[in-house]
Amino acid sequence: MRFVWFWTFWHWSRESFREGSLLRRPLHGIGSHWDEWYLHEASENDRQAVKETGRTESTQRQFIAWIFLHWTREANWQRNRLTARFVLGQLAQVPPFNQWAAFKEYRTSYCLGGISAVVLAEGSPGEAGDVRQIEAIALPDDSGGGAPKVVPEGFQADSPQLDIPRRAAISLLSGKGFLVFLALWITGGRRPYPRWLSIVITLGWMGLAGLVIYLLRGPDPQARLFSFATVLVTLWAGLLLIALTVVISQSFRAWRAGKKWSSKLERSQLRLRMPGGLKLKGSSAGLPFCLNTLLSIYRVDPPAAHRSWLWQRFFRKLHSEAEAWAATGTVTPNASVKSVVLEPKFRACLQQVGITRILTPRQRDGNQRVIDRVTEALTAIRRKNIQATPVLTTSQLGFAADTRALRSYSCRHVAQAIMSMGDLSSRWQMGVNVLASVVSAAILIALPDLRSIIAPPPAPIPVTPSSPSPYYLWVSLNTEKPESFQVVLESKFWTNRRAVVKQYSGANASVRAEIRLQRVAHQTSFNEEDGTVWIERRRHFLTREFAPGERVGRYSLSYLSRLGYE
């Protein structure tokens, strides 16, 4: 077995905790415990073995690799991938590891990277050093609630400055913040379709919109109306089904993953590391604290994000591009972002190599124009400084390299920051959503019309009552869809008329068409009972009425005028 001395130490630490000599659990106090063990408890053999391990950088690195690959697994920390980094970061501060070359990188950071906060030093107008990278590590908290939930490392902060961003992160994973995030994604977020499918879906919605316009304004489709209506409904149902399936399934998966992470975060102790030894005043680091908290909980178990495309996309982007981002803004427990001082922070970011994007609260002085103004001012100062320096050569100076691009992303809610960082916002998708909403609204309103075209109601038959007046013909029909039918009188004695079927109330309530009987000027028949009554289907689409459809009934005038009297 390799590195037995570390197991000896670990065992001592666990036993001392169990018997009540150590206050903190073996993992949480590992640096301090090691210091105590190495100074007072380690045997001569152990010290010799430690010395042997530290003899060359190669053996030191072997120890680091052993911690990552074996110790975390054998000490049951394999479910948290950050444990090894935390252990190495803590050990790097105490002898003899603080002298080992291989631990150099762990002395000032956990080698994780994170979104930088812009925390101005006292009296600073905004310097490169004010952009401070924050690293967050979530460790299992098995203290039973006694230990603080957030521990600052390398700086001091009041409890609310640390706790509020954590609560905002929990809200974003499984509370109201998550609902805001979902709403933003549903209304204008990129979908997990392959490109070809995205194009097909967009074309589908555009086709539907075209068809709706054609049915409203185009030439009467006559016999093709049925085909058009069928295509319209089928295509719309298909597209809607795809959209709803994707939205519902992704929302559910994101909710489930967020719920899991949220409970994990509640059971974790978060350690936030920011260099500089500052005592934090103000709460503008809340936004980067919150985002780094989210990142830390993802880093504990990255494969857990595979189940949710939404979270996976955000976290992957954040994980790989975190070092290019800076953020500033006060967050509230429900993850809203409140305004802060911005101009000196822009100045600091512009001078910090590597920062190309900054998240800010949505406020008047947070737009790109202010950044451009600060950039110009900085360039002018540099130009002046260079010109003041004696130049020995006659070569031309180029200032193009001085101006770096810094893009600001403003947000009112951390969910908007997630959308920006995960590159989830899509104007194209938002356009498609607007189109789809308008088309869907039109189709939903027209659904009864489309139904009567595709699946027409059964043909009605004439029933009583008939008209009590000889000047009127009533054609009462036994149908529940009066709007789908009309009646046509064709006669050589009476004027040909067409009347719509309506619901009439009152003494002779019925569904009927009423036709006023009027003699034609030049009669070709002298029989006042001459005439045929046709029942026709009516076909509408929203405000448009098409040419009459199929004739579904033929009755003689004499039959209808006697109906109910004989």
Added chain:
Amino acid sequence: MKTKIPIEELLRWRLARAEAEAPRPPRAARLLELARPWWEVWPEQFRSLVERLGQVQVGYGHAMAEPTQSRTARPVAALIVRAGEEFQASASVLYFSIEGRRLRLRLQIDPAHGRSDPAFEVTFIAAATSIPLFSSHATLSVENEYRLDAELPEEVAADWGEMKVTDRMPFRLILRADTNS
């Protein structure tokens, strides 16, 4: 001129010279004075510091919403004395171990009380009687954490022998960064 000098003779010469140049040994009274603890040398200052230490109120109020099996530190009242300034503070005992008469202790000072001094002379004051028990040297370990290794007086060792880190500590602390004043 004789150039070969035996090494023994050379060493004797060096010793004689060192003795001649050495400062005079302190008198017995001075030695006794130096061996006396600081609270006996400056009793007035001690009294005033103990008075201030008595004003430090620390302790947790457990307004628990649900039962927990938490393991929390019991804060110990502490007074940090630097040149010309005094701070009321609290300290958490992180490690407490007594083997025989040997006390090994690690404590963390509330980080809100300014910079980390590299070392302190820690005076243990009985919480109940305000009597000084002993003092020892504590050095900075990691991040505001100090380690201390001290030989306990016999009666103190007997009283504290069974104590655990989570028990209420029967002492208060005066932490002196500047031991010359």
